[in-house]
Each structure stands twice: as structure tokens, then as C-alpha cells.
Amino acid sequence: MAGVILLLIWGMVLAAAKAPKRHSSGRPLPAMPRITKPVLFNTPEADRILEALQVFPPDNPWNEDVSSRPLHPNSKNMIASIGADRPLWYNLDMGFVLIPPGQKRVPVKVTGYPGESDKGPMPIPDNAPIEGWPLWAKGTLEQVQRKGKGDRHVLVVDPVNRMLYELYAARRTDTGWEAAQSSVFDLKTNKLRPDGWTSADAAGLPVFPAAVRFDECKRGMVEHALRVTVRKTRRAYVYPARHYASRHKNLNYPRMGERIRLRKGYDVSGFHPHVQAILKGLKKYGMFVADNGLDWRISIAPDKRIKGLDQLNRVKGRDFEVIAPTGPNEGPRARR
Numbered sequence: 001m002a003g004v005i006l007l008l009i010w011g012m013v014l015a016a017a018k019a020p021k022r023h024s025s026g027r028p029l030p031a032m033p034r035i036t037k038p039v040l041f042n043t044p045e046a047d048r049i050l051e052a053l054q055v056f057p058p059d060n061p062w063n064e065d066v067s068s069r070p071l072h073p074n075s076k077n078m079i080a081s082i083g084a085d086r087p088l089w090y091n092l093d094m095g096f097v098l099i100p101p102g103q104k105r106v107p108v109k110v111t112g113y114p115g116e117s118d119k120g121p122m123p124i125p126d127n128a129p130i131e132g133w134p135l136w137a138k139g140t141l142e143q144v145q146r147k148g149k150g151d152r153h154v155l156v157v158d159p160v161n162r163m164l165y166e167l168y169a170a171r172r173t174d175t176g177w178e179a180a181q182s183s184v185f186d187l188k189t190n191k192l193r194p195d196g197w198t199s200a201d202a203a204g205l206p207v208f209p210a211a212v213r214f215d216e217c218k219r220g221m222v223e224h225a226l227r228v229t230v231r232k233t234r235r236a237y238v239y240p241a242r243h244y245a246s247r248h249k250n251l252n253y254p255r256m257g258e259r260i261r262l263r264k265g266y267d268v269s270g271f272h273p274h275v276q277a278i279l280k281g282l283k284k285y286g287m288f289v290a291d292n293g294l295d296w297r298i299s300i301a302p303d304k305r306i307k308g309l310d311q312l313n314r315v316k317g318r319d320f321e322v323i324a325p326t327g328p329n330e331g332p333r334a335r336r
Contacts, residue, residue, distance in 0.1 A: 272308025
């Protein structure tokens, strides 16, 4: 009898080993391609790598299905404060680079928030793109790396080790990089930044997991929460955010980390397929208030392969709703 039980257990182990791995969205997760050099975000090679990448565990807030979450009791007033009649719009901002696991580390000098930054050196390659390049940050990559204004985010992803490195107000120097803030995120865990710490985003959240990418638009579904900016936020933050950036205490203003979703009944059928992918993601995963900025602006990789984006302004603030948030031990993270 004991032998039979052992055989059954061994059979189950073998079956589990042979079963295809699944992405948090439910689709099959292919094997990670071999990465031998830094790969820019707007290439077919990047698409194959990203298709095989699980960003944070399936129960992480970024991967949480919030389509059935109840409304926040103050949803209507918060939407009104952002602008019920204002359109959804986008920034072609958050490009990134995918690096091999042995990428050389270089010095990073932190000038703005050293007490709330992760220390270098960091594996930043020579071809790391600056926010907005190549679509609106004009010039050669080397020129843009060294000169220019704006938030100048740099996002570096190590898909094999599942690590993320992000810089804010970054600039390449003769000896390495300089930045106002630097953050490191382990994409294998749900670990947050220390309470009260900022990141390359004002909310203390990572930026890369929120960016809309071509590979997921092509598949027909953005498979994670997005980030959105609004002009007026409250002097507060809610999980998974770790930091606020406001003096306002008005309860009708959203907190950093407030989660907003597109209402379930919104008809997306008349939009370009890439825009449908974004809107479907906003219904299932929503978007986090992540920074102060122009109202209703989401982040999209500056990839010219993504089409139809000007249709987003057909979606208005009144088409969204603020949901009741889940905490660190709620939703898919609830202890069972």
C-alpha cells in the first residue's frame, strides 16, 4: 500500500513538472529566451523576452483582478476632483532596456534623495534609454542621456534574475550615472519599499510594471495595473503606495496608490485593437494614482508600433470609478 501511495505521489510530481507554466493572467508562459546583450524595448527580441516574463508574483497588487471590487464610498467625489468631463490621455514616456544576467555594474551617484534611495553600483548598460526617447526626446541616444530636462526616468530590467532598477532625473556621466533617486525592486516577491520612502515615482511604486507595452497590446490585453497622474492628490497614501507628495488634506482628492478602474459596462468594441487591449486592462486591473501631473495621463512605452492611441480621448473621467482598496493581507493575498 505504501508503495502505491509513493507511486501516486511521484506521478503527481512528474505531472506538475511537465505542466506548462502560466502567467498571472492565465496564459501559457513560454521559456525565457537566452539574453546575451542589452535589448531595447521597441524590438521583436524584446517582445519575446517580455512574453516570457512574470512581473511580480501572481498575487501582487499589480496583477490583482479588481473587476469585482466594491466602489470606494467617496468614488464620485474623487472622480469629480480629477475631472469627470476631462478625457483620458497618454504620455509616450516609459521606455526601458532588458539586460543579460551578467550585465556590468556602474557607479550611480544619488543627488536628490540619498536617504530614500538604493545604493549602486547598478547594471545600467550604455544603451539605456531616457524617458521619451526615441519618439519625443530628440537627438541621438548618447546626447539625450547626457543633456535635457524633465523627469528623465531610466528603467532597467533583468528578466533572468527578475530584478528591476529605476532612476529618476538621471544623467549619464563620464564615470557612470547620476540621478536624483534610485530604486531596486525584486520582481520575484511582493516586498515594498520602506514605509514613507519615495521611488522614481512619487507614490514609492515601481514604474516599469505600469507601462503599456507593444507585446501585450498585440496579444489583446494589458495584463497588469497601469499608472495615472492627476494634478491634485491628498497628503496620504494607501497600499501598495509608500509615499505622498501633497500638502492637501481634502478627502475628495485621491491618495497616492488610489486604484481607479474603467466601469464594467463601458463598450470598447469601436476602438483600435491596441486601444481595446488597454481599456480591457483598465477594466480588469485598473490604474494606480502614482504621481502628480496632468489629469488622466497614463504611461505608454514610446514605441511607434502601438497604434490608435488618439482614440483614448473618447474615454472621459466619468467612465471611471475608484474602488475600495485591498490591503497586504486581503484579496489574493488573504491568509487561508
